[in-house]
Amino acid sequence: MTGVAVHLDGLRRTFGAVQALDDLDLSIEPGELVALLGPSGCGKTTALRILAGLEEVTAGRVLVGGKDVTRLPANKRGMGMVFQAYSLFPHLSALQNVEFGLRLRSLRQTSAKAREMLALVGLENEATRYPHQLSGGQQQRVALARALAIEPQVLLLDEPLSALDAKVRVQLRDEIRRIQTEVGTTTLFVTHDQEEALAIADRVGVMRAGRLEQLATPSEVYLRPATAFVADFVGLSNRLPGTVTGGTVEVLGHRLPLVTPHTGGAVTALIRPEAIEAVPDPDSAARVLTSSFLGSLSRVTVAVDDHLVVAQVPSGRLPELAPGTPVRITIQPVAVALE
Amino acid sequence: MARVIFRWTVLTVMGVFFLLPLVAMVEFSTRDPRTWPLLVDWPRLSAEYPALAEGILASLAQAALTSVLMLVLLVPTAVWVRLRLPGLRRLVEFLCLLPLTIPAIVLVVGLAPVYAWVNYLIGGSSLTLVFAYTILVLPYAYRAIDTGLSAIDVKTLAEAARSLGAGWTTVIWRVVLPNIRSAVLSAAFLTVALVLGEFTIASLLHRTNLQVAIEYLGKSSATVSVAVSLAALLLAFVLLLVLSLAGSSKKGKTS
Numbered sequence: 001m002t003g004v005a006v007h008l009d010g011l012r013r014t015f016g017a018v019q020a021l022d023d024l025d026l027s028i029e030p031g032e033l034v035a036l037l038g039p040s041g042c043g044k045t046t047a048l049r050i051l052a053g054l055e056e057v058t059a060g061r062v063l064v065g066g067k068d069v070t071r072l073p074a075n076k077r078g079m080g081m082v083f084q085a086y087s088l089f090p091h092l093s094a095l096q097n098v099e100f101g102l103r104l105r106s107l108r109q110t111s112a113k114a115r116e117m118l119a120l121v122g123l124e125n126e127a128t129r130y131p132h133q134l135s136g137g138q139q140q141r142v143a144l145a146r147a148l149a150i151e152p153q154v155l156l157l158d159e160p161l162s163a164l165d166a167k168v169r170v171q172l173r174d175e176i177r178r179i180q181t182e183v184g185t186t187t188l189f190v191t192h193d194q195e196e197a198l199a200i201a202d203r204v205g206v207m208r209a210g211r212l213e214q215l216a217t218p219s220e221v222y223l224r225p226a227t228a229f230v231a232d233f234v235g236l237s238n239r240l241p242g243t244v245t246g247g248t249v250e251v252l253g254h255r256l257p258l259v260t261p262h263t264g265g266a267v268t269a270l271i272r273p274e275a276i277e278a279v280p281d282p283d284s285a286a287r288v289l290t291s292s293f294l295g296s297l298s299r300v301t302v303a304v305d306d307h308l309v310v311a312q313v314p315s316g317r318l319p320e321l322a323p324g325t326p327v328r329i330t331i332q333p334v335a336v337a338l339e
Numbered sequence: 340m341a342r343v344i345f346r347w348t349v350l351t352v353m354g355v356f357f358l359l360p361l362v363a364m365v366e367f368s369t370r371d372p373r374t375w376p377l378l379v380d381w382p383r384l385s386a387e388y389p390a391l392a393e394g395i396l397a398s399l400a401q402a403a404l405t406s407v408l409m410l411v412l413l414v415p416t417a418v419w420v421r422l423r424l425p426g427l428r429r430l431v432e433f434l435c436l437l438p439l440t441i442p443a444i445v446l447v448v449g450l451a452p453v454y455a456w457v458n459y460l461i462g463g464s465s466l467t468l469v470f471a472y473t474i475l476v477l478p479y480a481y482r483a484i485d486t487g488l489s490a491i492d493v494k495t496l497a498e499a500a501r502s503l504g505a506g507w508t509t510v511i512w513r514v515v516l517p518n519i520r521s522a523v524l525s526a527a528f529l530t531v532a533l534v535l536g537e538f539t540i541a542s543l544l545h546r547t548n549l550q551v552a553i554e555y556l557g558k559s560s561a562t563v564s565v566a567v568s569l570a571a572l573l574l575a576f577v578l579l580l581v582l583s584l585a586g587s588s589k590k591g592k593t594s
Contacts, residue, residue, distance in 0.1 A: 054498050074501040085492055087499040091517040101503035144501075150503060 003031030003186035004065035004153050006051065011060035013046050013210075022210035024060070028154075032181050033187040033214075035197035038207035039233065044190045045158060047207075051188060052156050053077045064153055078146030080185070084159040086132040086139045094118060095127035101150040117145035118180060125211040129216045135218065137168040144176065148183060155187040157181065161196060173200055194234045206230045210299060224259050224335055228270060231337040237270040238309055239339065252304060252335060254331040258338065268339040276311040278302055280320055281328035288325045291318055304329055361569070368566035378570055379404065388455020388560070391567065394552025397465040401548060402534040405472040406527040408479050414474065414523070417484050418515055421493050431466050436482035443539040446471070454544055465546040468537075475540070476533050480526035488515075528582040532575045 006028040013021040020043045026267035028034045036044040049055035051062055053074030062070045069077055088097050098114035107113065118124045121141040131139055140160050147155060157176065161169045177200050180187050191197050196206045200220040205215040206229070225231035242251040244262045249255070251269045278288070278300055286304040298315045301308055309329055313321060321327065368374055377384055385392035413435075419533050420431050438446070450471050493515060500514045516523065538550035549571060555566040 009474070039364055052502055054501070074508055075504050077502075081499065081502040083495050083499060085495045086493045087519070088494070089496060089500075089514055090491065100500070100505075103507065104504040119369075146499075146503070156502075322537070 003029075003184050005030050005063075006154055006186055006188070007061075008047060008051065008062040009061040009063060009114070011047065011050060011062070012058045012282055013043070013050065014058050021050070021058075021060075022270060024207075024210060024212060026205060026212060026215065028186055028188060029202075031184040032308075033189060033201045034203050034205060035189040035191060035201065036207055037191060037194055037197040037234070039192060042207040043210040046210075048156050048158055048188055048190045048228035049253045050298055051154065052079050053082055078150065078153045079156055080150055080152030080154075081144045081158065082140065082147050082160040083314075084162055086131065086136065086143075086163070088134075088139050088142055088146075090131050093128050093130055093283065094123060094134065094138075097131070097142055098146045098149050101146060105150065112207055114145075118129075118142070118321050119319040120148070120182075121175070124154045129193040136164050137172055140164065141175070141274050143144075144179070148179070148185070152185060155185045157187065157189040159191055162193070168195070176200065198234070204234075204276070205224045206233060208233075221233065225270070225337045226259070228337055228339040231270040232339075234272055236310065237260045238273065239268050240271055240307060240309065242267050243337075244338075246286045251331060251336075252307075252329060253267060254257055254333070256331060257335045259335045260337070262338055269336045270339060271336050272334075273299060273312040275336075276309060277311060277330045277332070278311040278321060278327040279330065280325055282326055284326045284328045286327050286329055288321050288323050288327055290323055291321055293318060300329055302329060345577055364565050364569045368569060371562050374562050374566045378566055381523040382559070388556060388563065390547070391462055391556055391563070394547050394549045395567075397547050398549035400466055401468055401472060404466060404469045405476060405534050406530045408473045409476055409530055409591045410523060413480055413526070414475070414516065414519075414583075415486055415511055416492060417481065417513055418497070420484055421488055422497055423475055432481065432485070435477040437478075439478040443475075444543070447477070447543040450544065457563050465541070465544070465548060468541055468544065468546050468548065469542070471540050472534050472537065475537070476526075476530045479529040479533065483522050483526040483529060484519065487519035487525075490522075491515075491518045500549070525582050528578045532578050535571055535575060557594065 006026075008024055010027040011021045011024040012019070022043075024043065024047055026034070026047070026074075028080070036047060038044045046055060050057055053069070053072060053076075060070070061068055064077070088094075089100065092100065095118065097110070098117050098168070099110045102110035103111055115124060115127065119126055121144055123141055123145070125137060126134060126138060126142075134142065139216060160176070161172055164172065173196055176189075183206050189197070189200060190318070198221070201218060203215055204218050204221045205211045206221060208229050214221055214230045216224075216226070221230060221234055225234060231237050240251050242249040244258070244264045244267050247261060248257055249267060249269050251271065256269070256271075288304050289301045289303050289308065291298060291300040293315060296315055297312055298318045299310055299312055300321050301310050360436045377387070381392075416431065420428050454467070454471075457470070461467060496514050496518070497510050500510045505514070536547060537548065538554065541548040542554070549567075553564050553567050553571075556567070
């Protein structure tokens with residue numbers, strides 16, 4: 001199975017007065033996994049459904065493997081899809097569900113192929129079970145096996161993990177990545193969970209109001225957010241006042257580089273909690289307000305002048321940062337985005 | 340204690356109210372010991388009462404054809420409305436419930452000119468009543484099928500099947516229908532029960548069916564007429580019992 005390139009070219013989609021997609025351009029390389037990330041109503045699911053052929057476009061083109069499929073019905077597109085809602089056919093067993101698409105194509109040895117796919121998702125022993133006898137995670141794995149069985153040109157995953165509990169979600173997320181890398185199918189993954197998108201994707205597309213704000217590798221999206229919206233949506237950010245002079249911004253007495261150049265003046269800088277360090281200092285006027293334990297890492301909120309600054313610290317240091325402790329704030333010189 | 344007495348009094352009165360006519364029918368139809376054996380001896384029945392035999396066959400054929408026509412019309416319509424035209428759901432439901440509010444006699448007045456054309460184009464066979472009966476059963480059948488569709492996520496299942504390469508016929512035949520089987524059975528049984536008990540339209544449009552035949556027979560052989568009525572009633576009871584059993588077994592499976 002080899003992947004094909006996908007191009008969404010100037011896609012527009014309106015629902016009455018609502019503009020769900022506004023000139024969306026997106027290119028996915030063969031075999032690549034791109035995650036579309038964004039808040040509810042940003043158009044990410046609409047983009048995926050248009051690629052699947054389940055939604056019509058108002059304007060624009062969909063190219064798969066260089067072929068224009070914009071007007072092709074969903075059943076002729078050869079796309080494998082896993083839905084947010086459990087979509088297994090309730091009257092068919094796990095094996096029969098996986099065989100469904102194969103039988104429609106009148107392929108030989110459908111049973112053997114379906115069993116192979118169930119083995120790929122680790123459910124070869126559950127072949128005779130019906131959907132209501134499977135857990136949510138198992139159902140989504142069968143749905144993944146069913147989507148991959150037809151050897152799709154493109155695999156479409158529409159928030160497939162959102163109905164699952166946290167532990168299963170992480171397991172299945174890693175498994176999806178493993179399988180996708182193994183079979184090499186070009187994949188579009190839609191999610192509103194930033195951690196999921198950053199963990200699974202080759203590139204992450206952050207969407208807002210029907211447009212792509214940034215399309216880049218997970219580390220770039222996280223460390224060098226192109227816009228304030230991306231910085232704010234992906235990860236937690238402190239909003240701190242600063243002054244731009246000579247291509248850098250000064251925040252709380254620290255001079256920091258900028259992600260994008262700015263003409264100068266008073267600005268609001270967006271700084272990640274992990275770029276901020278809090279060290280006990282009896283001479284400092286800054287005080288720890290609250291601290292929260294989050295596992296291996298913890299967060300402390302520090303009052304500096306009139307501002308609240310959230311810093312991320314190793315949990316081992318939490319005892320020395322009790323509320324009321326005077327602390328000194330230092331900011332690492334990583335590039336920051338401005339609001 | 341007073342509540343228990345009240346409950347049993349109500350139940351007894353209701354039971355007597357419903358059972359007394361049936362008991363009277365049993366008593367009346369068994370006065371002649373040859374009556375009931377005749378009902379299970381088809382060759383003799385059709386030889387002695389050809390009009391009744393014709394009515395029974397006509398009603399059975401009407402029931403079967405009405406069920407088929409109703410399903411062919413309603414299932415794809417209900418699925419399509421859910422998938423593509425959800426805004427029209429209220430309107431379709433209203434249209435399907437309309438026959439419930441129109442008395443049969445009024446329906447016949449409206450249908451008479453239509454059936455004049457039906458007579459002219461395809462003849463006066465009693466099977467042409469199937470068209471009128473399909474309209475008559477719409478309220479019951481639509482409700483049954485719509486309830487069945489509400490129990491499954493039609494949209495997601497249809498989209499999953501479409502993405503796997505299924506055309507619309509395959510979606511309805513291989514994905515939707517198997518999952519609303521008990522709803523389809525309910526709709527079909529209700530249709531059969533309704534068609535077997537229909538008299539007004541058949542009589543006024545001068546077609547024959549079981550009830551029309553029973554009514555004619557009542558004038559010449561009251562015992563057989565009552566026995567056949569009772570048998571038809573029992574058949575309807577059995578159908579409704581099967582229907583409720585099908586419904587409860589489905590509930591057991593999904594819980």
